[in-house]
Amino acid sequence: MIRHIEFSNLCNFRDVGGYATNDGRTVQWQRLYRADSLGWLAGDDLTAFRALRVRTVIDLRHAFEAEKAGRVPETEGQSYHNLPIEGRRWESAVYSEEVGVARYLADRYLEMTEDRVENLRTALETIANSDNAPVVIHCAAGKDRTGVLAALVLSLAGVGEDDIVADYALTGLATERFIADWRRRHPGTPLWPGFGLAPAETMRLFLADLASRHGSVEAYVTQVLQVSPATIGDLRDHLLTESTSEG
Numbered sequence: 485m486i487r488h489i490e491f492s493n494l495c496n497f498r499d500v501g502g503y504a505t506n507d508g509r510t511v512q513w514q515r516l517y518r519a520d521s522l523g524w525l526a527g528d529d530l531t532a533f534r535a536l537r538v539r540t541v542i543d544l545r546h547a548f549e550a551e552k553a554g555r556v557p558e559t560e561g562q563s564y565h566n567l568p569i570e571g572r573r574w575e576s577a578v579y580s581e582e583v584g585v586a587r588y589l590a591d592r593y594l595e596m597t598e599d600r601v602e603n604l605r606t607a608l609e610t611i612a613n614s615d616n617a618p619v620v621i622h623c624a625a626g627k628d629r630t631g632v633l634a635a636l637v638l639s640l641a642g643v644g645e646d647d648i649v650a651d652y653a654l655t656g657l658a659t660e661r662f663i664a665d666w667r668r669r670h671p672g673t674p675l676w677p678g679f680g681l682a683p684a685e686t687m688r689l690f691l692a693d694l695a696s697r698h699g700s701v702e703a704y705v706t707q708v709l710q711v712s713p714a715t716i717g718d719l720r721d722h723l724l725t726e727s728t729s730e731g
Contacts, residue, residue, distance in 0.1 A: 571599020
């Protein structure tokens with residue numbers, strides 16, 4: 485199966501399937517996708533998007549971002565959920581070379597797990613419902629907010645940390661193009677040094693911090709987000725194959 489799906493105007497659209505879990509199953513392909521802004525879909529890109537038969541779009545951006553940059557075209561007929569998971573606005577002034585990109589980003593990701601818990605809960609419940617598949621989760625770059633939600637889903641599914649980290653770091657393949665596109669759309673606007681980067685260590689730090697604070701990702705999801713064990717079971721049953729020989 486193909487993980488990276490090429491679009492003319494999108495940089496970072498990919499399938500989250502194919503990862504093995506700790507109980508011998510595999511994340512199914514064509515159930516969950518992650519992406520950068522779907523507001524850029526047009527022309528041939530729309531044709532390619534329609535071919536995926538997406539039923540549900542979860543847009544993790546702020547409402548003002550979706551209004552300014554555009555959302556998935558409303559004519560596409562998907563169920564659309566605008567669920568911002570970023571509470572505090574990022575202060576780039578906090579960043580320094582001493583702190584480093586990975587530590588700075590991991591700290592911002594941990595803030596996300598504290599601020600918009602109701603939207604994170606709704607997003608996970610939406611993904612867990614098989615009637616909503618295929619689902620696309622996206623933000624602006626498909627890196628930070630999308631990366632946090634994808635990591636939670638993969639962890640709940642039983643995917644190992646190394647694969648979760650590797651999935652996050654795949655965004656690095658799109659960084660150069662994303663930055664070039666961003667500069668073209670925002671001429672003259674300065675970028676902070678870590679803009680667009682997705683170092684693997686970021687996700688490793690984030691997962692360690694979340695486990696340190698709550699005991700495990702699943703404990704965070706059940707105790708803080710108040711997602712029921714039954715919903716987590718539905719997520720696993722829906723997203724995973726029955727065995728490694730399937731799919």
